[in-house]
Amino acid sequence: MHRTGELYGHFETLEQQKESAALGMWIFLVTEVLFFGGLFLTYTINRHAFSAAFGAGSNTLDLTLGGFNTVVLIMSSLTMAMAVWSAQVGKKQLVSIFLIATVVLGTIFLGVKVIEYKQKFDHHLIPGAGFDIRYHAEHPTAADNAGKIAEEKEELEKAFAKDPDLNAHAQLYFSLYFGMTGLHALHMIVGAGLLVWLIKGSFAGRYTPKYNTPVEIVGLYWHFVDIVWIYLFPLLYLIDRHH
Amino acid sequence: MSKTPPPSPGPNMPHEDYLNATYGLKSWLLTTDHKRIALLYLGSVTVFFFIGGIFATLIRIHLLTPTGYLVTPETYNKLFTMHGVAMIFFFLIPSIPAVLGNFLIPLMIGAKDLAFPKINLLSWYIYLIGGSFVLYSFSTGGLDTGWTFYTPLSSVYSNSAVTPAVIGIFINGFSSILTGLNFIVTIHTMRAPGMTWFRLPLFVWSHYATSLVMVLGTPVVAITLLLAGLERMFHLGFFNPALGGDPILFQHLFWFYSHPAVYIMVLPAMGVVSEVIPTFARKPIFGYSFIAGSSIAIAVIGFLVWAHHMFVTGESTYAALTFSFLSYVVAIPSAVKVFNWTSTLYKGSISWDTPMVYALGFIGLFLIGGLTGLFLACLGLDIHIHDTYFVVAHFHYIMVGGAVMGYVGGLHFWWPKITGRLYPESLARTAAITLFVGFNLTFFPQFILGYMGMPRRYHTYPPEFQVLNVLSTAGASILALGYLLPMLYLMWSMRYGKVAGPNPWPATGLEWTTPSPPPTENFDVTPEVTWEPYDYKNRPDLGLTAGAPSPAPAHGDD
Numbered sequence: 001m002h003r004t005g006e007l008y009g010h011f012e013t014l015e016q017q018k019e020s021a022a023l024g025m026w027i028f029l030v031t032e033v034l035f036f037g038g039l040f041l042t043y044t045i046n047r048h049a050f051s052a053a054f055g056a057g058s059n060t061l062d063l064t065l066g067g068f069n070t071v072v073l074i075m076s077s078l079t080m081a082m083a084v085w086s087a088q089v090g091k092k093q094l095v096s097i098f099l100i101a102t103v104v105l106g107t108i109f110l111g112v113k114v115i116e117y118k119q120k121f122d123h124h125l126i127p128g129a130g131f132d133i134r135y136h137a138e139h140p141t142a143a144d145n146a147g148k149i150a151e152e153k154e155e156l157e158k159a160f161a162k163d164p165d166l167n168a169h170a171q172l173y174f175s176l177y178f179g180m181t182g183l184h185a186l187h188m189i190v191g192a193g194l195l196v197w198l199i200k201g202s203f204a205g206r207y208t209p210k211y212n213t214p215v216e217i218v219g220l221y222w223h224f225v226d227i228v229w230i231y232l233f234p235l236l237y238l239i240d241r242h243h
Numbered sequence: 244m245s246k247t248p249p250p251s252p253g254p255n256m257p258h259e260d261y262l263n264a265t266y267g268l269k270s271w272l273l274t275t276d277h278k279r280i281a282l283l284y285l286g287s288v289t290v291f292f293f294i295g296g297i298f299a300t301l302i303r304i305h306l307l308t309p310t311g312y313l314v315t316p317e318t319y320n321k322l323f324t325m326h327g328v329a330m331i332f333f334f335l336i337p338s339i340p341a342v343l344g345n346f347l348i349p350l351m352i353g354a355k356d357l358a359f360p361k362i363n364l365l366s367w368y369i370y371l372i373g374g375s376f377v378l379y380s381f382s383t384g385g386l387d388t389g390w391t392f393y394t395p396l397s398s399v400y401s402n403s404a405v406t407p408a409v410i411g412i413f414i415n416g417f418s419s420i421l422t423g424l425n426f427i428v429t430i431h432t433m434r435a436p437g438m439t440w441f442r443l444p445l446f447v448w449s450h451y452a453t454s455l456v457m458v459l460g461t462p463v464v465a466i467t468l469l470l471a472g473l474e475r476m477f478h479l480g481f482f483n484p485a486l487g488g489d490p491i492l493f494q495h496l497f498w499f500y501s502h503p504a505v506y507i508m509v510l511p512a513m514g515v516v517s518e519v520i521p522t523f524a525r526k527p528i529f530g531y532s533f534i535a536g537s538s539i540a541i542a543v544i545g546f547l548v549w550a551h552h553m554f555v556t557g558e559s560t561y562a563a564l565t566f567s568f569l570s571y572v573v574a575i576p577s578a579v580k581v582f583n584w585t586s587t588l589y590k591g592s593i594s595w596d597t598p599m600v601y602a603l604g605f606i607g608l609f610l611i612g613g614l615t616g617l618f619l620a621c622l623g624l625d626i627h628i629h630d631t632y633f634v635v636a637h638f639h640y641i642m643v644g645g646a647v648m649g650y651v652g653g654l655h656f657w658w659p660k661i662t663g664r665l666y667p668e669s670l671a672r673t674a675a676i677t678l679f680v681g682f683n684l685t686f687f688p689q690f691i692l693g694y695m696g697m698p699r700r701y702h703t704y705p706p707e708f709q710v711l712n713v714l715s716t717a718g719a720s721i722l723a724l725g726y727l728l729p730m731l732y733l734m735w736s737m738r739y740g741k742v743a744g745p746n747p748w749p750a751t752g753l754e755w756t757t758p759s760p761p762p763t764e765n766f767d768v769t770p771e772v773t774w775e776p777y778d779y780k781n782r783p784d785l786g787l788t789a790g791a792p793s794p795a796p797a798h799g800d801d
Binding site: 009010011012016019020023024027028030031032034035036037038039041042045046049050127128129165168169171172175176179 | 356357358359425432458467470473477478480486489492
């Protein structure tokens with residue numbers, strides 16, 4: 001496969017090359033929709049069957065951190081879109097700046113996710129033998145607000161009255177929580193890797209109004225990963241919220 | 244493969260082609276040439292075919308006697324599971340698309356390569372990695388869940404090496420996804436000038452439909468097996484009723500891919516048949532647009548029938564009725580194809596060349612496989628024959644009688660293009676007939692066994708079923724001979740076969756206008772298509788004109 005400048009030898013024109021790359025990425029995103037689709041279906045069916053447990057599980061999540069991350073991710077979509085635009089109009093320096101901003105925001109998102117996972121670990125909310133949805137309510141630390149703990153206890157009592165097997169079913173919620181957010185985080189990590197590759201290229205001045213296919217198709221991917229979060233956030237954080 | 248000596252330049256052979264352009268192991272393992280990647284796939288799917296074949300042989304030997312002397316019940320479970328996994332995921336699904344499709348699609352549409360040559364190579368490596376995991380599972384305790392991996396057997400109770408197998412199939416799925424993605428993009432953006440959608444060979448149409456199924460179905464089975472694997476590794480409860488999960492959900496998700504996967508296997512074979520029949524009937528194909536459209540229809544409707552595998556799970560009557568009805572509907576586009584092929588044969592000047600013998604065999608066997616599928620789609624009858632040998636016989640008629648016949652027939656049809664050499668015709672025809680006879684003797688008795696009530700996946704059976712089982716085993720040994728013969732003479736022909744020339748049959752496709760074997764870039768100049776597809780009456784450049792006697796196909800032993 002010979003390559004003349006930006007054009008690979010098996011294509012006739014740059015337009016054909018760009019059209020192929022973009023179509024390829026769109027089809028890949030379709031496969032991603034179906035890949036996540038299996039998880040969303042499993043979530044839907046289990047939430048329907050065990051709504052009390054899913055509500056109780058959802059209530060343990062930190063709305064502030066989740067909300068902050070949502071804003072961070074939407075911001076990163078904006079900077080990504082700006083990077084694509086900068087490449088299209090030939091502002092080479094802006095391409096690098098916006099790409100770096102995107103990767104920084106992505107990293108912040110992942111960092112906050114680590115904090116959240118750590119919290120779940122401390123609260124015995126990792127599915128397995130040690131899982132106990134009541135652990136946090138029964139073992140409050142000095143930093144916890146006593147009134148909130150009492151409220152949490154009361155709500156868990158109510159939930160257990162609805163579903164005596166709540167602990168088992170809440171594990172299903174957390175299996176899905178870690179499965180879905182974990183898979184999403186994995187996509188973010190892949191996206192961050194792609195961004196680093198783009199930044200290298202943009203420092204070399206590769207992206208011009210004539211040739212900016214890589215920026216555009218990585219942009220498509222990045223927006224898709226954001227959209228997945230836009231669905232994950234309400235489904236995992238916002239169901240059955242009381243406080 | 245790298246050891247193959249360069250073919251001596253013959254009268255019709257170019258000095259440089261894709262096989263002798265570069266040498267050495269590296270030039271093969273790092274190639275991005277779709278033709279070389281197709282040959283890499285040819286080698287690796289053949290390995291899995293033989294692994295799966297060995298398991299099948301052991302099963303048939305074991306079933307010679309009602310009590311089964313050869314293996315223990317536990318080993319028997321592993322044999323049929325590993326037979327299914329090797330054959331379905333690592334042979335049948337990649338066979339025609341990754342070997343013939345890879346080789347031919349760019350040639351047929353007049354492109355220099357697939358749209359993403361590096362991704363094409365990546366697909367092969369992903370296949371190898373997935374395959375290694377599965378072979379690791381086979382060799383460290385085996386696999387006994389059935390190829391369907393039903394939970395909670397696979398996720399909790401099985402004592403075999405399920406985890407590596409599930410990881411292997413998960414990984415291999417991405418090979419399939421990337422191949423499908425590559426084909427779709429290539430067919431959209433890489434067509435030569437004049438190659439309009441309705442001038443595409445039907446082989447390309449059927450691969451377009453196949454790729455749709457690969458791209459839309461495979462991600463679902465990937466996530467499903469991932470969840471089942473996580474469930475096994477970390478004791479999660481997605482599909483485990485003891486922990487609140489739903490095993491029926493696994494079956495729905497699994498069959499959402501695995502029923503359409505049947506069409507991944509058979510649609511490409513239909514594409515092969517659509518190329519072979521007009522060539523050896525010397526007639527334009529009948530109902531081109533209907534055959535093309537029926538491929539797409541099969542791909543679309545194929546996604547709406549999955550729960551017919553689950554009629555006995557206690558699903559709602561209304562769901563069962565709907566899925567039963569839709570399963571009947573999918574027979575319509577399949578029948579459209581069969582009628583169109585038959586109409587193409589009508590008043591054609593048919594010659595009984597080897598690929599044609601395979602294509603005609605395909606029509607007959609696919610017809611039986613398809614009609615018995617309708618028996619199974621019938622709710623009342625399915626209760627009686629569910630999980631019996633009737634099902635086993637039905638899907639082997641589709642997968643072996645259909646897909647494998649199409650694959651081997653296609654290999655013969657395009658062998659002169661791939662290698663530049665002709666195989667010995669009389670031997671090849673004998674092998675084709677051996678295969679046909681062996682196949683029917685193996686699987687027809689299984690219809691009767693199933694109808695009489697012999698359940699599948701049991702290692703013993705009542706003594707009154709022995710005669711039919713012995714017949715089936717006898718047929719399997721003939722079938723094995725039918726597979727070994729082409730393997731031997733095709734390899735022989737790579738070195739000693741007669742030089743084929745660019746268009747030995749002759750056929751009208753674009754792939755036959757370039758030398759055999761083709762140069763690395765496929766065409767010396769980008770071709771321009773000015774003719775309609777399958778115009779066997781009006782191609783004076785090939786010696787095909789209406790009324791005149793058509794040129795005889797070239798044979799390796801003429």
